[in-house]
Amino acid sequence: MIKYVYDFSEGSSDMKALLGGKGAYLAQMVKEGLPVPSGFTVTTKACLRYLQQEKGFMDALWVDVQAALSRLEERMGKTLGSDSDPLLLSVRSGAPVSMPGMMDTVLNLGLNDETRSALAAMSGNDRFAWDSYRRFIQMFGDVVKGVAGEKFESLLDDVKRENVVTYDNQLGPDALEDLVCRYKTLYKKETGEDFPSDPMVQLKLAVEAVFDSWNTPRAKTYRKIHHMADDMGTAVNVMAMVYGNLGDDSGTGVCFSRNPADGEKKLYGEFLINAQGEDVVAGIRTPQPIAALEGVMPDIYRDLSEKVENLESRFQEMQDIEFTVERGKLYILQTRTGKRSAQAAVKIAVDMANEGLISKKTAIGRVTPDQVERLLHSQIDPGYVPEVLAQGLPASPGAAVGQIVFDPDEAVRLSDKGESVLLVRPETTPDDIHGLYAARGILTSRGGMTSHAAVVARGLGKPCVSGAEDLLIDLEGKRLIIGDRIFSEGDVLTVDGSTGRVIEGSVPLSLPSISGELETILDWSDEVxxxxxxxxxxxxxxxxxxxxxxxxxxxxxxxxxxxxxxxxxxxxxxxxxxxxxxxxxxxxxxxxxxxxxxxxxxxxxxxxxxxxxxxxxxxLHEFLPRVSELDKRIAQAEESGQDASALRKVKDRAENLRxxxxxxxxxxxxxxxxxxxxxxxxxxxxxxxxxxxxxxxxxxxxxxxxxxxxxxxxxxxxxxxxxxxxxxxxxxxxxxxxxxxxxxxxxxxxxxxxxxxxxxxxxxxxxxxxxxxxxxxxxxxxxxxxxxxxxxxxxxxxxxxxxxxxxxxxxxxxxxxxxxxxxxxxxxxxxxxxxxxxxxxxxxxxxxxxxxxxxxxxxxxxxxxxxx
Ligand code: ADP
Ligand code: MG
Ligand code: MG
Known part of the structure; x- marks a missing residue:
């Protein structure tokens, strides 16, 4: 009997191929006693067998899933679908190789009208229960049923407008209840079915949707770009929810053990109070830098710093961590090797070797020839003082000059013609990946340093400025408005991803010199x-x-x-x-x-x-003009009555050498x-x-x-x-x-x-x-x-x-x-x-x-x- 379902406590970080990166690291963290919500992982093997559409496989698998779920319910002392103390689940994909933003996640699974009331009663927080419910319907509708996320977003915008608020966290319980109602109507209109209220049905559909997401066009594109195999499959992680949206003593965030843009050794990241899941990376509200957490929740900040540092030394690699705080308690929801810019890769490798965490050889192995090449990419001359139109976040270093375009398809079209383009978007999503790939540089008006645009840009080594909030982007009219200036598609701008500057026109770029950590790693390279x-x-x-x-x-x-x-x-x-x-x-x-x-x-x-x-x-003929050119010159000379004999001599020789x-x-x-x-x-x-x-x-x-x-x-x-x-x-x-x-x-x-x-x-x-x-x-x-x-x-x-x-x-x-x-x-x-x-x-x-x-x-x- 092949085992298709593993409790977190049964896995470890060396089981990535089977449990996926996320599952393997969650398991390892559980082993090391870190505060990870309880859960289990359905293996990549199960995904592959499911995708082969093997008859009866899903039924057999489901028996194992139910058994794992019962164990989870027992550990949590809560039951899925209970109308007194309901267990809610997150269903997360996790491929063996990290594919940020590529696969999909459903949070708050298990909610229906009854369990929502129970959740409200249990938590004593009605708003929270409605908020969780509306999030669940949106994610389920989007991920499982393919109802476009924008349709939900636009209803959310309606409700925000009607209630005269700017941000989702300002909506009260009544407004959120109203929103849930509209969501359900939308769901029915789009799918022709009622929203499924049975939690077991929800779970099965969600697991299947994660399996299916392995083969979505955007996942395939990502794998193609990164030369990744198509036959790995994704695992599914099912885990108990923890709630960052329970109030102002709760929140959620992401952080890196070192700065992924420049490599500085310092806790780095962003968080949002009273928020859940992907709020931080989705650019819904602009998050606060992690340093601010020290002021808001000092104990949590200290606890988090320590855990992050331990994780880094444990894995001897820069870590990218997701955390959630539920009513003053810290949970770690994910850790993985952090993606980084070329500049950060070099600094981190050298620093870690100097700290004695890794050997010099390991350090060299962590800097790819590609990254070194990227480091030699253009920068704005440090001595040049450009006219700055707007300031955003320095999300991915290097500078790029190009014509602005607002549409990813247009970015591809122009770059295929050899044009240099900057992709300008309010924010980007995985569906824009082809445009990000084609563009020289990326500019967004929303989202932080960990937004989709920033992460992808760093991975691709493209300059990116994110969260430039002074930009008004009119996608329909294809215009970019900054203050009283209006730029249209095709106008040339420069973005400086090292400083976050947005600059008018084309700025002369220069190559950086070899110094600092780059010099060190190259000297070590020469030694080996x-x-x-x-x-x-x-x-x-x-x-x-x-x-x-x-x-x-x-x-x-x-x-x-x-x-x-x-x-x-x-x-x-x-x-x-x-x-x-x-x-x-x-x-x-x-x-x-x-x-x-x-x-x-x-x-x-x-x-x-x-x-x-x-x-x-x-x-030798390469040193003489072409014969046709000489003919032209001889004719000109003769016309103006000059002596062409010298030119004739050259022509003779050119003919003779041809x-x-x-x-x-x-x-x-x-x-x-x-x-x-x-x-x-x-x-x-x-x-x-x-x-x-x-x-x-x-x-x-x-x-x-x-x-x-x-x-x-x-x-x-x-x-x-x-x-x-x-x-x-x-x-x-x-x-x-x-x-x-x-x-x-x-x-x-x-x-x-x-x-x-x-x-x-x-x-x-x-x-x-x-x-x-x-x-x-x-x-x-x-x-x-x-x-x-x-x-x-x-x-x-x-x-x-x-x-x-x-x-x-x-x-x-x-x-x-x-x-x-x-x-x-x-x-x-x-x-x-x-x-x-x-x-x-x-x-x-x-x-x-x-x-x-x-x-x-x-x-x-x-x-x-x-x-x-
Ligand atoms: P991705 O691979 O795109 O990062 P994840 O599966 O990690 O997707 O999750 C998406 C978001 O949901 C993350 O912000 C994560 O922290 C959050 N999340 C996942 N599981 C839970 C959970 N059990 N409780 C609360 N938040 C969760
Ligand atoms: Mg995601
Ligand atoms: Mg994640």
Whole structure:
């Protein structure tokens, strides 16, 4: 017999798969003696069998549920449906992985006209009983029968208006009784049935509804976005109610053991007096910050602080806790690992390791490469003082600029077109999830730091300002009114989720620097990593940035980028166009002086660290205008009677250099073999720079591109050696190596290693040539179809093709090391900044990955993850 129902006292926190996260943690808390209302959990297995529509299963399950209910009634000394002392229940879903706001909950189950009277009599509080009743009908109608929540809300608004009050807690018993009446009428109108008065029927329908909620579109969307499996199912927790709506000595709230936005170690959260359930997160009234609880209920505040801290040390993780106070007594209703912003994740991990709560390695494992990437997202320059339109809560850090839209579907439509949008809503609900996902940033006028918008935004790493109460949002008219200003859909605003500011227009954003806890966690990462992280950089500025982001070297310095600068381009063109060797050499001498300056700047920045300089790689025609452009210029010159002979000369050369397939043509070391004077100039410029930098610790490596035969490598090595001989004997220390970017080079790596002192995998070209896919064409043409058809999981230009390109790399590495055991090997393609590809590089034993300077921090944490 499989057990489908567990009393809380029978479970524990390691039973998440079976009891769901909520159930497992409730059970653990009961075990540890925390004040949790009594209850039981129906397992995820039961949910899956129910969803398979197995005949007779529900009847069999119900026998077990009834038995568990009897035990619960006995423990509580109350009976479901009793007209003297009725037990009321909450029915809560709880999946194995937390899905905030995704699944549904029904509170106060067991109420009908009779039990309501009994509840009123027992509590001596008629208002409370009516309030609980109206909440129950609304939740049951919404969750179980799919009656739109807004329809109930709009009746509530009517009653509030008629009674001239602003908030629900100001409604008296008569008004609430009236509301219950209207709710029942609505329920009947919408469902065609009377509201079910039998508590056992209510319970069964509610349990089934929770099971069914596993497959609602919004739950499915959430799982899809977060790459979660569909076959886990949800558990159902049935527990005794405790009441936060019994009066001013009662209340409900949520709190975190640390601040989920910035990670500060301080009790953090919100509460509402005389309220129940989701009032706090639903943005019905704006809740008070938890610190205020100390003034209102000092004992409770102290008790709660202590329990929260204990829970955190027990689970060694930041906790997100729901609590309710019933007439001065504290109950804990849920605890789970708290979601947090990227900034908070880093701070909490470092703090906890420093406190001795977790190890450094655990700390590293708690910061994802994704989060590090997000931290490098834009911020408003701290020095810039913007004009602030309105102030809300700093719900999720970072800044975003975009056109405002009011509708989630519109947000998706515009962002698909590549527009940057801000989603502006009074508050958000799980039905808006696609819009939140599409938007750059989120702005709400209602709700606190724990509102739906805030929680989801932090999870997605999007800037969010919530509860900006000065905003008047006219959803129908698609207008946002702030004071006497009116903004329409499409107007551009900036939101700053780090400070809560709403700003007119587009504010210039800047990248934050690496400091504080981020620096610490990245330093720890370097300690555990086997792989080093280097950067690709072509200028002294790149080098400086790379170094400040923690790069341990320059893995690829592309000399051709230096020729693109305005003052160099004409000289470069002269060199390319030259027909005679002498003419070319004259231009090259000029370039040599320029290159020398560039190299000096970079070498100086990288003092003490290796710099790999790659000699000229692209086809020469890239330095000339297109033939069609030249035709145009020649025609213009002739029209105005100027001499076009020079332009004609350029055109001749451009035509002469034109190739059908330039990426497989006259480029890379082929240039250096055919026009040795070009490479000789570059090598001299490198040595010139080195000779002058006597005060710099130089680690220069010269790299040949697109080599595939031993002969090519030998000629080029000889070229370097002979030029080095022109300089003072023994004064230059450098390495000569090659890129491995052609399949043949990978296969013949053994003989290349006889000359090459290092390898660097150029995986952009290696992917292109190994797979026979043109990188410049396929992405636009058919890669999307190929990914959809499952040929590739992702574009192989984005995530390294382990099976093909990866195998070539392994072969090259092995053959190279056989010949030259201490050969240093890295990767300098785009893949060097991709976490999955980095894990692969680690697994085959590369020495370093080199990526764009901005990706260095991400690569550092990814390299550490590979080694955990
Ligand atoms: P979610 O997963 O969306 O947070 P929950 O099941 O945790 O849903 O519950 C929704 C709300 O109802 C929470 O605020 C919770 O604290 C409250 N709640 C749940 N069970 C009880 C109970 N037994 N007594 C009082 N409030 C409850
Ligand atoms: Mg909920
Ligand atoms: Mg909850």
């Amino acid at each position: 990593s086997a792989l080093q992280v280097w950067a690709n950089g072509d200028t002294p500025d790149d080098a400086k940035r790379a170094r400040s982001f923690g790069a341990k070297g320059i893995g690829l310095c592309r000399t051709e980028h230096m020729f693109m600068a305005e003052d160099r381009f004409p000289v470069m063109q002269r060199m390319v166009v030259a027909k005679e060797l002498e003419e070319r050499k004259a231009a090259l001498e000029e370039l040599r002086a320029m290159q020398k300056e560039d190299f000096m700047g970079i070498f100086r920045e990288m003092d003490g660290l290796p710099v790999i300089v790659r000699l000229l790689d692209p086809p 190739e059908v397939n330039p990426m497989l043509g006259f480029r890379g070391c082929r240039l250096g073999l055919v026009y040795p004077e070009i490479y000789e100039m570059q090598i001299r410029a490198i040595f010139d720079a080195m000779s002058e930098l006597t005060d710099v610790d130089l680690k220069v490596e010269i790299m040949m591109p697109l080599v595939q035969t031993k002969r090519e490598m030998s000629i080029l090595k000889e070229m370097v050696l002979s030029i080095a001989g022109e300089y003072e004997a023994g004064s230059l220390k450098y390495l000569v190596g090659t890129m491995i970017e052609l399949p043949r080079a990978a296969l013949r790596a053994g003989e290349l290693a006889e000359d090459a002192e290092f390898f660097s995998f150029g995986t952009n070209d290696l992917t292109q040539t190994c797979l026979g896919l043109s990188r410049d064409d396929v992405e636009a043409k058919f890669m999307k179809d190929y990914v959809e058809k499952g040929v590739f999981k992702l574009s192989p230009f984005h995530e390294l093709d382990r099976d093909g390109v990866g195998e070539l790399m392994s072969i090259a590495l092995q053959r190279g090391r056989e010949v030259r055991p201490d050969i240093s090997v890295g990767i300098c393609g785009e893949h060097g900044g991709n976490p999955e590809s980095i894990a692969f590089c680690h697994s085959i034993g590369l020495d370093y990955v080199s990526c764009s300077p901005f990706r260095v921090p991400v690569a550092r944490i990814a390299a550490a993850w590979s080694a955990l």
